[in-house]
Amino acid sequence: MAKNITPRNENYPQWYLDVITAGKLADHAPVKGCMVIRPNGFAIWERMQAVLDRRFKETGHENAYFPLLIPESFITKEAEHIEGFSPELAVVTHAGGKDLEERLVVRPTSETVIGHMYAQWIQSYRDLPVLINQWANIMRWEMRTRMFLRTSEFLWQEGHTAHETEAEAEEETLKMLEIYRSFHEEYLAMPVIPGRKSEAEKFPGADRTYSIEGMMQDGKALQAGTSHNLGQNFARAFEIMYLDRDNERRLVHTTSWGVSTRMIGGLLMTHSDDDGLVLPPRIAPVQVAIVPLVKNEAEEQEVLPVAEKIRADLGQHLDPLRIRLDTRIDLRPSERFFNWVQQGVPLRIEIGPRDVKEGNAILVRRDNREKIQTPLADVARQVEQVLEKMQGDLLQKALDFRVANTTRVESYEEFKQVLEEKGGFILAHWNGSVEVEDKIKSETKATVRCIPLPGYLDQEDYKPGKCIVTGEDSPQRVIFAIAY
Amino acid sequence: MAKNITPRNENYPQWYLDVITAGKLADHAPVKGCMVIRPNGFAIWERMQAVLDRRFKETGHENAYFPLLIPESFITKEAEHIEGFSPELAVVTHAGGKDLEERLVVRPTSETVIGHMYAQWIQSYRDLPVLINQWANIMRWEMRTRMFLRTSEFLWQEGHTAHETEAEAEEETLKMLEIYRSFHEEYLAMPVIPGRKSEAEKFPGADRTYSIEGMMQDGKALQAGTSHNLGQNFARAFEIMYLDRDNERRLVHTTSWGVSTRMIGGLLMTHSDDDGLVLPPRIAPVQVAIVPLVKNEAEEQEVLPVAEKIRADLGQHLDPLRIRLDTRIDLRPSERFFNWVQQGVPLRIEIGPRDVKEGNAILVRRDNREKIQTPLADVARQVEQVLEKMQGDLLQKALDFRVANTTRVESYEEFKQVLEEKGGFILAHWNGSVEVEDKIKSETKATVRCIPLPGYLDQEDYKPGKCIVTGEDSPQRVIFAIAY
Secondary structure, eight states: TTTTTTTTOOOOHHHHHHHHHTTTOEOOOTTTOOOOOOOOHHHHHHHHHHHHHHHHHHTTEOOOOOOOOHHHHTTTTTTHHHHHHHGGGGGEEEETTTEEEEEEEEEEESSSHHHHHHHHHBBBBGOEEEEEEEEEEEOOOOOOBBTTTOOSSSEEEEEEEEEEEEHHHHHHHHHHHHHHHHHHHSOOOOEEEEEEEEETSSSSSSSSHHHHEEEEEESSSEEEEEEEETTTTHHHTTTTTTOOTEEEEOEEEEEEEEEEEEHHHHHHHOOTTTTTTOOOOOTTTTTEEEEOOOHHHHHHHHHHHHHHHHHHHTTTSSOOOOOOOOOOOTHHHHHHHHHHHHHSSSSSEOOHHHHHTTTTEEEEEEETTOOEEEGGGGGGHHHHHHHHHHHHHHHHHHHHHHHHHHEOOOOOSHHHHHHHHSSSEEEEEEOHHHHHHHHHHHHHHHHEEEEEOSSSSSSSSSSSSEOOTTOOEEEEEEEOOOOO | TTTTSOTTTOHHHHHHHHHHHHHHHHOOOOOOOOOEEOHHHHHHHHHHHHHHHHHHTTTEEOOBOOOOEEEHHHTTSHHHHHHHHGGEEEEEEETTTTTEEEEEEEOOOOOHHHHHHHHHHBGGGOOOOOOOEEEEEEEEEOOOBBBBOOOSEEEEEEEEEEEEEHHHHHHHHHHHHHHHHHHHHSOOOOEEEEEEEEEEGGGGGGEEEEEHHHHHHHHEEEEEEEEEOOTTHHHHHHHHHEEOOTTTTEEEEEEOOOOOOOTHHHHHHHBBBBBBBBOTTTTTTTTTEEOOOEEEEEEHHHHHHHHHHHHHHTTTSOOOOEEOOOOOOOOOOHHHHHHHHTTTTEEEEOOOOOHHHEEEEEETTTTOOOOOEEGGGGGGHHHHHHHHHHEEEEEEEEHHHHHTOOOHHHHHSHHHHHHTTTTSSSEEOOOHHHHHHHHHHHHHHHEEEEEEOSSSSSSSGSSOEEOTTTTTTESSSSEOOOOO
């Protein structure tokens, strides 16, 4: 067990921070609540960006850039919006050596300034839909921060679209939610449940908010991405209007959707273990570390060319693997192994003089430590298969964990007992009211994570029942959990 | 001539803004001096980022992210640095509903906060070099702004490296300068001269600043990228020290280097014309627009499959071309042509029913309007050749323009006359003093753009001579010009 990492069962929050430090993913910034994303952490973010950006573009979106600073008056134009964000704003009051006439807010999200621009760009139905995404830094002054999960500054993407009809806006909202869901499943090996947010949990200014919710190893829920149908709320506030096909002026319907560096926290709390970071092969910045093991120059001359050959073979792959050849032969092998383990590299290939003689290399999986002796000629094919297997195994393990930690309850008593003793996701009936959600939250800290979309729970969970608090009718079970 | 664009010879600054508006590259933001980069402009930035990011990584650099907000006390730690940036700072004084104890500056550049982190990360010579780059937004409150060239907020990359020795830091500084130079020449078709900055023009806190300088169509100079050898100045201010190979504690040597969205302005002012944007093929987000010309459905059924076939053929290229098929057949052809012209798309392929019958397509170059009738079977090969030719032609044209607008002068009288009558670059001898540069600047607005590195001027320009103002010795000619 790694000495620099607190075991999970001893102190989960400390384990989380230790894994980040050991993997050199991030560091505290000198400004309270902000973080520095170190190269190892940023490389994960770049991989996430690359895959998502391609999917956004494949679905017709373009990138643009809107200003960091927003006039304070903009934020106040949409009533729910200002109420939601007001306590979290960072404000520039002074610039260029002078006090400003109007205070400028560091963007907590960009609906307002983008709405202002869309009002100028959109004239006719011919200009619709507008499908724009932005990769940007965001500032929300948080009281309690936690690396990646909740920091005063974070990185994200925010899609902002405008449409002719309510139906098109809803279609877009759900399309992007599905991109987030499948990205989490296929790349992060992180099973998530998509669903609608309750009134209490929706985005300030949205008609409907949807989210994807994952379960962390401590049973808590993580909201990993959100997609909002903003209706005509921002269109009304910023007068985003178009001439329709009958020459009538109408308000557009807008959406917004985002994921952030928070995903890195979710990834970490889904797969990592007491030795540190575990990364699924498809998202890992380095997928394979080749570690030649030699004691002297003679051995080096024997082994290094073989290691180089393995690297070359793996590099010939159609979608070239991301490989590091570890030539730090002055360091002890254990130190080198440890290094790749704590960086979460999915597969390590060990090769020493005896292996070369016998024509083998040893493949070591990061997740289950399985050692696979492989003939040199077969390494490229084997690596590919093992990585694919590992990707699937990680997803299955996380799915099994979620199933094992999801409980159906029929009464509020049972609800409280399960939450206390076991945690995880609780599937319960609820009357849909803010009052009941508030009561449950204040008494148990659990909230409605989402009202799952069809197809993600068992069929019976979508059948009507009775609210566990009031006994009133409930159309389907919803997910309750304590959330990050 | 385009009606929505002021001719260059009438009003160059207005032409510049008109080209940006017509090409939908950017827009004024609601906050003074800030801009919105629209999808057409941002796509150019993304192309620039992709090429540069690859080159940075190929030379061993990794990306990371440092915080937007910097404690004001950090900025004051390096004396020249605070003097240089103090008038331009935007300051957050209020956050999370409270006045802050320490004012936070929106980063005008990140040497200080990165220095603070490097002091923690670097312990021994084994940790060196540190080679990190950041893509980020930057805030410098400017009095006079101009889209892309000088805005209060802009996007850039900033490389920050730390080294054991002065020699290594200098090598890094020049290596990155050369990456900037070759990128401008090879991708932007923009010839630039690399050289050292004068004392008056160097970065606040640097030992030596190098830049690349391009000539715009109005004869003014544009500093298109800078690379700084920061010596031990920031290492001293932030105590970035390492144990050397003899176990002695030493200060590191640091560098920083950056290019920004300003490059888009330089690209525009190098190639565009009175009809709007002209983009070199290698940097153009869309390289080829295929425009089927049909009047009715029958023609559409005849022509569209041929246009689709052309797109498919071009897409099979090893490095696939970036293509748009323009199916807006309800718009007039002139309107569609105009649209692609003003977006600067290098090559337009026109194809109508008669062309299909005759087995031809018409290729139209954006830069010189040349029309090239091409047999359908030959389109893919021809497009590739024409794009390559166009890339070379644009560079050559810009080079010829620079040569034609570069003048050697032997006296200050001649200097003033040439500057007044012709402008452009003036190659003159100078005694190297701040006093003479200040005098020339206050009397003529011209400054020393750079002291060119060997190999970029004629051999004779590197021979010693006499300062045009004082008659004192000068080791070589330097470039004077009025700059953006």
